[in-house]
Amino acid sequence: MGTALQRTIHQLRSEDREFFQIAISVDCVIFGFDKNELKVLLIKSDLEEFNNQWSLLGDLVSPDENLDTASYRVLKHRTGLDDVYLEQVYTFGEVSRHPAGRVISTAYYSLINIKDHQPMLTDNELHWHPVNEINNLAFDHKTILDTCLERLQSKIEEHPIVFNLLPEKFSLRELQNLYEAILGVKMDRRNFRKKFFLMNWLEDMNELEQDVPHRPGKLYRFNASRFSNGKKTQTPVPVL
Numbered sequence: 001m002g003t004a005l006q007r008t009i010h011q012l013r014s015e016d017r018e019f020f021q022i023a024i025s026v027d028c029v030i031f032g033f034d035k036n037e038l039k040v041l042l043i044k045s046d047l048e049e050f051n052n053q054w055s056l057l058g059d060l061v062s063p064d065e066n067l068d069t070a071s072y073r074v075l076k077h078r079t080g081l082d083d084v085y086l087e088q089v090y091t092f093g094e095v096s097r098h099p100a101g102r103v104i105s106t107a108y109y110s111l112i113n114i115k116d117h118q119p120m121l122t123d124n125e126l127h128w129h130p131v132n133e134i135n136n137l138a139f140d141h142k143t144i145l146d147t148c149l150e151r152l153q154s155k156i157e158e159h160p161i162v163f164n165l166l167p168e169k170f171s172l173r174e175l176q177n178l179y180e181a182i183l184g185v186k187m188d189r190r191n192f193r194k195k196f197f198l199m200n201w202l203e204d205m206n207e208l209e210q211d212v213p214h215r216p217g218k219l220y221r222f223n224a225s226r227f228s229n230g231k232k233t234q235t236p237v238p239v240l
Contacts, residue, residue: 023098025105026071027058027141029089029148030079032114032128033165038181039114039128040145041078042137049099050138054129056145058105071108078126081117085164086110089151090144097140109148111164132184153183160201163222171209171217172196 030041042054057078061070067088076082086108093104114128131149136142156162162178176192196202203223208216 021102023101023103024061024067025058025103026061026067026074027056027092027105027107027144028071028074028078028086029056029107029109029145030075030112031109031131031148031152031165032112033178033181034114034128036177036181037130037132038178040131040134041112042127042129042134043078044125045138047099047138053136053138054127054134055138056141057126060103067106071106075110079112079117081112084110084112084117085161087151087155089148092140092144094140105144107144107148109152111152111161113165113167115167149182156182160222169205169207169219169221171219173214173217175220 032039032041041057043057045051045053045055057074059070059074061067065073068086071086071088072082075084075086087110089107089109091104091106095102097103097105131145134142134145137145152161156179162175162182165178166174172193175196176187176189179192180187201223202220205219205221207219209219210216
């Protein structure tokens with residue numbers, strides 16, 4: 001704790017000092033897509049109160065660290081990545097959410113292509129879990145996960161962020177499977193493809209899938225030139 005902050009706390013009225021005893025943390029909901037399932041990266045909690053329970057990845061924010069820097073630090077430490085999509089979602093501040101004391105946490109979600117970026121699966125059984133198979137998590141992390149999933153579901157209707165979950169080249173089958181996994185619904189194949197072609201988000205690579213158990217489909221990639229600095233320049237995506 002810096003000298004300036006110590007001096008500030010000393011000068012406070014005694015009834016106000018408790019406000020400086022609250023910890024700040026970040027929790028990262030790291031989504032991936034594999035085998036037609038939306039997955040999230042979890043780790044075994046090392047707290048006795050949550051023995052053998054899974055939790056999201058997170059950490060306390062240092063006194064000299066801002067929230068975004070802390071979230072990227074957690075992401076970098078656990079996955080080795082620092083150039084993936086990351087978005088702040090919501091702040092959780094229930095009084096009893098942490099057994100060690102008052103901890104207020106800001107949640108972020110990020111999107112990782114599992115096939116191209118393997119996380120460092122070494123600590124506390126770090127593991128990818130299918131989102132639809134998760135019923136309970138340590139702390140209030142199930143609520144945090146659900147909140148971030150809802151944000152992702154609403155976001156993909158207007159922004160092309162889902163392409164962060166796919167390899168550079170992908171088939172329309174993979175793209176539809178991804179949307180269905182995120183939204184939890186089945187979509188009409190013809191209608192889905194028609195809407196995407198109308199949006200002109202895709203670039204035909206003039207290539208076919210290789211080594212697939214079905215009829216090879218054409219490969220596409222995201223036409224990033226239609227967007228600038230993450231801001232959409234075309235009409236919003238229709239609800240699929």
